Amino acid sequence: MRFSFLNVARQALAGNSGWPEQWRSAEPKAAYDAIIIGAGGHGLATAYYLAKEHGLTNIAVLEKGWLGGGNTGRNTTIIRSNYLWEESEAIYEHAVKLWEGLSRELNYNVMYSARGVMMLAHNQHDVHSLKRHIHANRLAGIDNEWLTPAEANAFCQILETSEAIRYPIVGAALQRRGGTARHDAVAWGYARGASARGVDIIQNCEVTAIRRDAGGAVSGVETTRGAIATKKIGVVAAGHTSVVMAMADVRMPLESYPLQALVSEPVKPLMPCVVMSNTIHAYMSQSDKGELVIGAGTDSYTSYSQTGGLHIATHTLEAICELFPMVRRLRMLRNWGGIVDVTPDRSPIIGRTPVAGLFVNCGWGTGGFKATPGSGHVFAHTLATGEPHPIAAPFSLDRFRTGRLIDEAAAAAVAH
Amino acid sequence: MLLIRCPYCDMARPELEFRYGGQAHVARPADPATLDDAAWGEFLYVRSNPRGVAAERWRHAAGCGRFFNCLRDTVSDRILATYPAGAPAPDPAAPASGSGR
Numbered sequence: 001m002r003f004s005f006l007n008v009a010r011q012a013l014a015g016n017s018g019w020p021e022q023w024r025s026a027e028p029k030a031a032y033d034a035i036i037i038g039a040g041g042h043g044l045a046t047a048y049y050l051a052k053e054h055g056l057t058n059i060a061v062l063e064k065g066w067l068g069g070g071n072t073g074r075n076t077t078i079i080r081s082n083y084l085w086e087e088s089e090a091i092y093e094h095a096v097k098l099w100e101g102l103s104r105e106l107n108y109n110v111m112y113s114a115r116g117v118m119m120l121a122h123n124q125h126d127v128h129s130l131k132r133h134i135h136a137n138r139l140a141g142i143d144n145e146w147l148t149p150a151e152a153n154a155f156c157q158i159l160e161t162s163e164a165i166r167y168p169i170v171g172a173a174l175q176r177r178g179g180t181a182r183h184d185a186v187a188w189g190y191a192r193g194a195s196a197r198g199v200d201i202i203q204n205c206e207v208t209a210i211r212r213d214a215g216g217a218v219s220g221v222e223t224t225r226g227a228i229a230t231k232k233i234g235v236v237a238a239g240h241t242s243v244v245m246a247m248a249d250v251r252m253p254l255e256s257y258p259l260q261a262l263v264s265e266p267v268k269p270l271m272p273c274v275v276m277s278n279t280i281h282a283y284m285s286q287s288d289k290g291e292l293v294i295g296a297g298t299d300s301y302t303s304y305s306q307t308g309g310l311h312i313a314t315h316t317l318e319a320i321c322e323l324f325p326m327v328r329r330l331r332m333l334r335n336w337g338g339i340v341d342v343t344p345d346r347s348p349i350i351g352r353t354p355v356a357g358l359f360v361n362c363g364w365g366t367g368g369f370k371a372t373p374g375s376g377h378v379f380a381h382t383l384a385t386g387e388p389h390p391i392a393a394p395f396s397l398d399r400f401r402t403g404r405l406i407d408e409a410a411a412a413a414v415a416h
Numbered sequence: 417m418l419l420i421r422c423p424y425c426d427m428a429r430p431e432l433e434f435r436y437g438g439q440a441h442v443a444r445p446a447d448p449a450t451l452d453d454a455a456w457g458e459f460l461y462v463r464s465n466p467r468g469v470a471a472e473r474w475r476h477a478a479g480c481g482r483f484f485n486c487l488r489d490t491v492s493d494r495i496l497a498t499y500p501a502g503a504p505a506p507d508p509a510a511p512a513s514g515s516g517r
């Protein structure tokens with residue numbers, strides 16, 4: 001059933017008892033044309049575009065837990081495309097353009113809100129770095145503008161822009177088209193769209209082995225719900241990518257780290273935008289429910305524990321209290337962690353692997369939510385045709401052999 | 417926060433005194449010029465990233481300043497052993513010589 005004014009009114013009159021389930025709960029078949037491992041936003045978007053744009057509908061998305069229960073449901077939903085390098089600009093901007101029409105495309109409200117993302121500068125190095133980004137973005141046709149402290153304060157009035165703090169704000173870069181979206185809705189909307197086109201979404205189905213034929217090519221997977229045959233696999237398992245790829249004897253340039261976030265008790269609207277400070281590591285926005293959504297850093301060590309150290313969250317809260325004095329007495333409601341897969345150059349890996357039939361989309365690390373639609377779109381092309389989409393081509397696994405890194409790590413130091 | 421036993425100071429100290437140094441026992445190739453790009457890329461960038469027991473380097477930055485190695489279970493974050501740099505990794509099943517958390 002489509003979401004429309006008429007249907008919402010009809011269902012309201014019927015006590016909202018007539019809404020059908022949003023996607024089919026499928027049983028695994030014996031074989032599929034392609035299998036996606038991981039039902040996060042990226043995996044589900046991949047399945048959606050495979051079905052919609054490439055006519056591949058005999059496919060399954062296998063998820064070891066529940067749909068969207070990985071980083072998709074744990075992230076702070078910041079969306080922006082003001083990256084430094086051309087390759088990154090192309091893929092993140094591709095995603096932002098898709099975000100702009102996504103609710104309509106999916107007939108599902110993903111609550112994309114282009115409220116502006118403001119990144120703070122606290123010293124000369126920050127000024128140079130942010131201005132370099134602004135100029136690079138301008139050349140690529142991506143909006144990003146410089147604000148003085150007074151202008152930053154006018155855009156976000158709860159921001160402390162006086163000289164009185166330890167690291168005073170000396171300016172800011174603002175991407176007005178950046179913003180946030182509702183994380184769960186993105187997973188649910190893509191799941192609903194994919195399922196309606198025939199894609200099987202199978203939850204509580206962990207992939208435990210990847211089968212290969214005599215020539216070494218992929219021939220299927222073993223799962224906690226039985227073996228399934230396929231000649232094409234797309235691994236979209238975020239923090240667990242190294243573990244899944246090891247099932248096909250492929251070693252990856254990845255390390256998995258815990259990354260945390262927190263939300264406060266809900267309060268009335270007090271900030272209209274997203275504010276980020278990479279230098280003192282704090283960023284914050286306000287959800288439509290009124291909670292302040294705060295992102296902390298990664299732990300220093302690799303881990304699959306899905307919990308981060310308390311001192312990491314404390315460090316961020318100290319910076320938040322300094323930047324936004326009026327929130328000092330708010331209580332935090334929840335704190336959680338996700339496991340993010342980090343590459344040496346902080347750019348994703350999208351494409352072929354040394355194993356025939358095995359494709360991977362990973363390495364989005366601390367900042368892949370914003371890319372969800374674009375990532376799924378280009379990866380679907382790669383899976384369907386066997387050739388990388390032009391936007392995805394630079395993000396090959398092979399770049400760690402050729403040395404053609406896309407070094408957003410040096411460019412930003414932190415990325416969200 | 418982890419509680420880590422420095423094998424040189426022989427003291428369990430809070431994680432804040434230490435710096436993480438990544439995967440342990442990654443030997444720099446003796447003669448890099450003889451390596452092809454794939455082998456060099458493997459040395460520079462590819463990591464085991466295990467879900468389970470990991471051997472990793474730590475440096476007691478705010479203590480003795482020295483590097484040592486550590487076996488840690490990356491699911492529970494429990495430290496199984498710490499041992500001096502250069503020593504082989506102990507058997508993770510053997511009784512722990514490091515400190516838990």
Ligand SMILES: Cc1cc2nc3c(=O)[nH]c(=O)nc-3n(C[C@H](O)[C@H](O)[C@H](O)COP(=O)(O)OP(=O)(O)OC[C@H]3O[C@@H](n4cnc5c(N)ncnc54)[C@H](O)[C@@H]3O)c2cc1C
Nearest residue numbers: 038040041042064070071072075076078207338368369370
């Ligand atoms: C605290 C936090 C804050 C973040 N903030 C931001 C932000 O503000 N902006 C931004 O752009 N990004 C942010 N990110 C990063 C972002 O969440 C991720 O890059 C993105 O969600 C990755 O999407 P995904 O669909 O690949 O991963 P996931 O949603 O993690 O999906 C991967 C799925 O694979 C499944 N899986 C793993 N192994 C198997 C297996 N063997 N068999 C079957 N299924 C398996 C997992 O259960 C999981 O559901 C943040 C991340 C965290 C943790």
Ligand SMILES: [Zn+2]
Nearest residue numbers: 422425476480
């Ligand atoms: Zn010491």
